Amino acid sequence: MRALDGVTLAIGRGEFFTLLGPSGCGKTTLLRCIAGFETPDSGRILLDGRDITQDPPHRRRVNTVFQSYALFPPSDRRPDIAFGLEMLGRPRAEVQERVARMLALVQLEALADRRPEALSGGQQQRVALARALAPQPAVLLLDEPLSALDRKLRREMQSELKRLQTETGITFVFVTHDQEEALAMSDRVGVMAEGRLLQVGTPRDIYDRPATRFVADFIGETNFLPAMAGDGLVRLRSGEVVAASPLAGPVTVAIRPEQIRLVPAEEEGVLAATLEGATYLGTDSLLRLRLRDGSSVIARLPSVPGTDAAPPPGSLVGLRPVPGAVQVLAE
Amino acid sequence: MRRRSRARAGWLLSAPALLVLLVGAVGPLLVVLLYSFLTRGDYGGVRLPFSLEGWFRVFLRRDIFDGTVSLNTDHLSIFWRSIWLSLTTTLVTFVLGLPTAWFIATRPERSRPLWLFLITIPFWTNLLIRTFAILEVIRNEGLINTVLMRLGLISAPIQILFTDWATLIGMTYVYLPFMVLPLYAAIDRFDRRLLEAGYDLYADRWRVLRRVILPLIRPGIVAGCILVFIPALGAYVTPRVLGGGTNMMIGNFIELQFGQGRNWPLGSALAVTLLIAVMGALLLYLRATTPKGGHDG
Amino acid sequence: MAETPPPPPVRRRTFSATTLPGFAAVAVTVFVALYLPIATLVVFSFNAANSMSDWGGFSLRWYEAAWANRAVQEAAGRSLLIATIASLASTVLATLAALGTTRQGPFRGRMAIWGAINTPLMVPEIVTGVALLILFGTVRAWTGYQGLGYLVLAHTAFCIPFAYLPIRARLERMDRLLELAAADLYASPRRAFLRITLPLLMPGVLAGAMLAFVISLDDVIITEFVKSAGQDTLPTYMLGQFRRTLTPEVNAIATALLGLTLVLLTAFFLITRRRG
Numbered sequence: 001m002r003a004l005d006g007v008t009l010a011i012g013r014g015e016f017f018t019l020l021g022p023s024g025c026g027k028t029t030l031l032r033c034i035a036g037f038e039t040p041d042s043g044r045i046l047l048d049g050r051d052i053t054q055d056p057p058h059r060r061r062v063n064t065v066f067q068s069y070a071l072f073p074p075s076d077r078r079p080d081i082a083f084g085l086e087m088l089g090r091p092r093a094e095v096q097e098r099v100a101r102m103l104a105l106v107q108l109e110a111l112a113d114r115r116p117e118a119l120s121g122g123q124q125q126r127v128a129l130a131r132a133l134a135p136q137p138a139v140l141l142l143d144e145p146l147s148a149l150d151r152k153l154r155r156e157m158q159s160e161l162k163r164l165q166t167e168t169g170i171t172f173v174f175v176t177h178d179q180e181e182a183l184a185m186s187d188r189v190g191v192m193a194e195g196r197l198l199q200v201g202t203p204r205d206i207y208d209r210p211a212t213r214f215v216a217d218f219i220g221e222t223n224f225l226p227a228m229a230g231d232g233l234v235r236l237r238s239g240e241v242v243a244a245s246p247l248a249g250p251v252t253v254a255i256r257p258e259q260i261r262l263v264p265a266e267e268e269g270v271l272a273a274t275l276e277g278a279t280y281l282g283t284d285s286l287l288r289l290r291l292r293d294g295s296s297v298i299a300r301l302p303s304v305p306g307t308d309a310a311p312p313p314g315s316l317v318g319l320r321p322v323p324g325a326v327q328v329l330a331e
Numbered sequence: 332m333r334r335r336s337r338a339r340a341g342w343l344l345s346a347p348a349l350l351v352l353l354v355g356a357v358g359p360l361l362v363v364l365l366y367s368f369l370t371r372g373d374y375g376g377v378r379l380p381f382s383l384e385g386w387f388r389v390f391l392r393r394d395i396f397d398g399t400v401s402l403n404t405d406h407l408s409i410f411w412r413s414i415w416l417s418l419t420t421t422l423v424t425f426v427l428g429l430p431t432a433w434f435i436a437t438r439p440e441r442s443r444p445l446w447l448f449l450i451t452i453p454f455w456t457n458l459l460i461r462t463f464a465i466l467e468v469i470r471n472e473g474l475i476n477t478v479l480m481r482l483g484l485i486s487a488p489i490q491i492l493f494t495d496w497a498t499l500i501g502m503t504y505v506y507l508p509f510m511v512l513p514l515y516a517a518i519d520r521f522d523r524r525l526l527e528a529g530y531d532l533y534a535d536r537w538r539v540l541r542r543v544i545l546p547l548i549r550p551g552i553v554a555g556c557i558l559v560f561i562p563a564l565g566a567y568v569t570p571r572v573l574g575g576g577t578n579m580m581i582g583n584f585i586e587l588q589f590g591q592g593r594n595w596p597l598g599s600a601l602a603v604t605l606l607i608a609v610m611g612a613l614l615l616y617l618r619a620t621t622p623k624g625g626h627d628g
Numbered sequence: 629m630a631e632t633p634p635p636p637p638v639r640r641r642t643f644s645a646t647t648l649p650g651f652a653a654v655a656v657t658v659f660v661a662l663y664l665p666i667a668t669l670v671v672f673s674f675n676a677a678n679s680m681s682d683w684g685g686f687s688l689r690w691y692e693a694a695w696a697n698r699a700v701q702e703a704a705g706r707s708l709l710i711a712t713i714a715s716l717a718s719t720v721l722a723t724l725a726a727l728g729t730t731r732q733g734p735f736r737g738r739m740a741i742w743g744a745i746n747t748p749l750m751v752p753e754i755v756t757g758v759a760l761l762i763l764f765g766t767v768r769a770w771t772g773y774q775g776l777g778y779l780v781l782a783h784t785a786f787c788i789p790f791a792y793l794p795i796r797a798r799l800e801r802m803d804r805l806l807e808l809a810a811a812d813l814y815a816s817p818r819r820a821f822l823r824i825t826l827p828l829l830m831p832g833v834l835a836g837a838m839l840a841f842v843i844s845l846d847d848v849i850i851t852e853f854v855k856s857a858g859q860d861t862l863p864t865y866m867l868g869q870f871r872r873t874l875t876p877e878v879n880a881i882a883t884a885l886l887g888l889t890l891v892l893l894t895a896f897f898l899i900t901r902r903r904g
Contacts, residue, residue, distance in 0.1 A: 037811075037812075057808070058810075058814045058817075059814075064808075064809070084813035087813055087816075131813070135814065338735035340732050341729060341735050341738060341741070344729075345725040345729060347721050348745060349741065349745075351717075351718075351784055351788065352785050354781060355785025356748050356756060357747050359756065359760050360751065360759050363755070427654060427658050429651075430648070430650070430651035434651055434654075435655070452893065453666070455889060456846075458848065459863050460666075460669070463866070464666050467665065467680050467879075472679075472681045473681065477681045504662070504665070507658070507662065564752070565752025567753065572870055582752070586757075595762070599762075602755045602758050602759070605755055606755050609750065609752055
């Protein structure tokens with residue numbers, strides 16, 4: 001198997017682009033190729049139209065925020081943040097001014113001189129960010145930088161990253177296996193699996209119109225129902241028409257649980273289902289339902305105070321997907 | 332291509348060190364091997380032609396008058412003393428070293444580094460100084476005899492110095508830290524809960540020691556024994572200072588051939604013999620510590 | 629209100645799984661036996677009397693005697709000179725070799741290099757001693773050179789493995805990611821080495837140099853065989869003294885040497901502990 005296979009991707013200037021995929025899908029390898037830590041066996045990498053495939057990392061205007069931050073130890077007394085600028089041979093005054101600006105940007109003015117061990121995880125994160133942003137790279141690469149933080153801090157840093165990207169206007173390429181993170185921050189997302197790029201699009205595209213079953217499954221929860229397409233229509237095995245499609249032959253229908261409405265069973269053109277059970281989750285309830293063709297469906301209904309969202313188990317109900325909710329995926 | 336350039340960088344960076352080692356450590360060994368096959372010079376040194384006389388003399392002797400060949404019992408007794416003293420030293424250091432290592436390993440976390448440091452100081456202290464310290468304790472006017480005589484326990488000093496006992500005491504003293512440190516490392520590594528499991532299964536303390544502890548720290552025991560036995564076998568300073576001129580070990584005997592003996596081929600052959608013995612012991616060590624596969628690892 | 633008498637103290641004996649009968653007693657005896665001879669040696673170096681068994685009061689006369697002794701002065705100077713040069717040279721060589729054998733990944737011949745570097749640890753000193761006696765004797769006869777070079781070369785050679793081990797250990801534990809991070813921030817390989825790798829390696833280099841210094845300072849056997857006439861170091865000078873009537877002056881020299889070793893060792897431990 002190849003770590004990366006036939007990946008073609010164009011990232012726009014000033015874009016917040018996220019590479020999303022399970023571990024081992026090749027997203028980090030792709031990032032390392034862009035940074036210059038690895039050289040692809042074939043293919044090219046262009047930066048502002050210039051071929052940088054063979055350039056060593058220190059000749060690329062690309063900086064990385066590492067997963068483990070990789071802050072320099074205190075044996076090097078000068079702060080990390082000045083490192084890149086010094087290596088680029090910038091004059092002292094400019095270095096100092098930019099370091100101060102960076103510290104302000106990541107809101108760390110007070111902590112500039114602490115040793116890495118004395119900083120908290122979130123603070124180390126900010127130093128790593130400031131260090132990589134200071135030389136004003138053309139592209140900033142972020143390799144799962146939030147994975148070491150706890151949930152609350154991660155949320156905070158997500159909006160922080162988005163703010164930094166907007167303020168600096170630098171192209172961000174962000175790698176993560178966390179779909180929520182990807183959807184929350186990105187202008188566009190590229191979903192990867194087994195070294196291939198499966199789909200590239202805005203978060204909304206990816207969520208609402210997944211190109212493959214893998215993408216639909218990896219991002220959010222989805223009901224997959226076997227169906228048959230023909231004569232421009234898609235029918236479930238029990239015969240109900242659920243969508244229109246030019247495809248023919250067996251297909252899979254994908255419907256998000258929260259995009260299903262519960263209606264009376266007698267209504268016209270609904271999917272008849274039996275309620276098998278419900279779980280109350282606070283903000284909403286999960287309903288386990290069985291269709292007439294035997295396949296099971298999960299629906300997510302928002303909670304209403306004081307009332308039970310779900311009828312008693314065993315009830316016959318009708319399901320109506322909201323407009324545009326039904327995705328037809330070729331087998 | 333890439334692999335070859337890596338190898339070249341590795342060799343280039345190592346080359347200066349290798350050059351110094353070649354001249355100052357590895358190369359001279361080959362010269363010794365060569366000398367062992369030459370004829371002895373009249374005033375030391377060697378001359379042509381090539382000869383096996385040096386090697387012949389390691390174990391054998393030829394009668395000056397009738398030319399009959401017999402085992403050289405003088406040489407054999409020196410070898411025997413070297414081996415016997417080294418083995419006994421190894422055994423004694425183990426018997427003393429195991430409780431010491433155990434003691435250090437079971438100290439509280441806070442004071443353990445101090446105990447370890449206390450055993451490390453002698454480890455790095457000049458061998459000559461430690462031998463000298465022992466000399467002052469065991470000589471006729473030394474600490475032991477003075478104290479015993481003052482207490483009236485003995486009327487005349489016990490002669491320890493210049494006997495095999497002196498060499499044995501000296502080597503035990505000098506090489507003890509070499510035994511304690513690997514034993515400590517092995518004891519420190521193993522899981523103490525195994526002891527509790529042993530007691531839980533009705534073993535008494537003696538049987539826990541024999542059936543649980545000793546098998547588990549075997550690598551440390553083997554390492555400690557080899558670290559004591561090898562330098563003991565090649566010992567020179569301790570037997571010279573404490574054993575005196577007549578209780579030679581092989582190291583002193585080698586030196587004698589290059590000094591008063593003026594028999595460089597014999598000395599070289601003896602040196603090669605010692606080297607082979609040491610390498611043999613190291614090989615056994617590697618055999619004993621390399622996992623054979625299977626589950627006894 | 630009647631006071632209830634306090635319950636009689638119960639002595640609880642917890643079972644300690646790590647206690648073995650007699651072990652602590654043997655261990656304590658061993659520690660006493662290890663330090664008693666050294667302590668005696670040190671104490672009698674301050675003896676006012678010319679004796680190593682009768683205490684004649686405190687005095688520094690043997691230190692003064694040793695200090696004024698021309699032979700001791702020269703031997704001490706020679707010891708320090710050789711140890712300084714040999715430890716510096718062996719540390720530089722060992723650092724290069726450690727970089728060569730750890731940074732490149734496995735390559736053909738790496739085991740051979742490793743074996744050669746460790747040779748001085750495996751070969752008995754007496755064998756190396758006579759081997760160098762033969763080799764350098766021949767070189768002496770050819771070139772007529774009688775200087776300290778032979779000792780410096782021999783010491784450098786056997787110090788290399790001692791310097792090499794801590795440096796290699798440090799390199800193997802080092803996080804390569806920091807070098808990548810430096811390269812990512814526009815540091816050329818050379819500058820990344822100077823700014824990141826070398827400072828990180830320094831504790832290992834320092835530890836290696838210190839061990840090499842102690843090893844060189846302590847050497848007796850190889851020095852005894854390699855030295856030319858009149859090239860005694862402190863240890864070989866002491867060895868020579870054993871043939872004569874001993875005075876506490878030898879104790880004074882030994883104590884001074886012991887003190888120096890102790891200082892270096894303590895420094896070594898502090899360096900490796902704090903930054904390790």
